[in-house]
Amino acid sequence: MEAIISLIIGVLTACGVYLSLRGRTFPVVLGLTLLSYAANLFLLAMGRLTIGAPPIITETADGYADPIPQALVLTAIVISFAMTAFVIVLALKTFKEMGNDHVDGIHKP
Incomplete structure (x- = not known):
């Protein structure tokens, strides 16, 4: 399972970097979004999620789920x-004012 999560994070990061280096605005926005998804998945995976464990320590619970990574990822998703x-x-707005959607503002045919 760890290899699959690592592979998914790597693919999201690679696609995000590739799209961020494109010359038009929509692929750049999409690339930044994919990088954000990769960072969120990385934070969640590093939090060592436990299934079926309570988020609060009690006397009867054997273990607990750490709520901090989940709160960080939820905040990162909203931001x-x-x-x-x-x-x-x-x-x-830039497309409307300049007439093209190139990142550097110079139209290259």
Whole structure:
């Protein structure tokens, strides 16, 4: 299972970097989103999730699930959604004002 998670994180990171280096705005936004997903999955995987364990330590519980990685990922998801929406609106405004969607603003045929 660890190999599959590592492979998924690696593929998401590689695709995110590739798309972030493209010349148009939509692939850049998509690449940054994929990088965000990879970081969230990495944080969640490093949290060592335990299935069926309570999130609070009690006298009868043998173990507990650490809620901190889940809270970090939930916060990161909300922030990344807001930033993605902002970047999309910024890209649309730039496209409307400049007439093209190239990242550097120079139209190359």
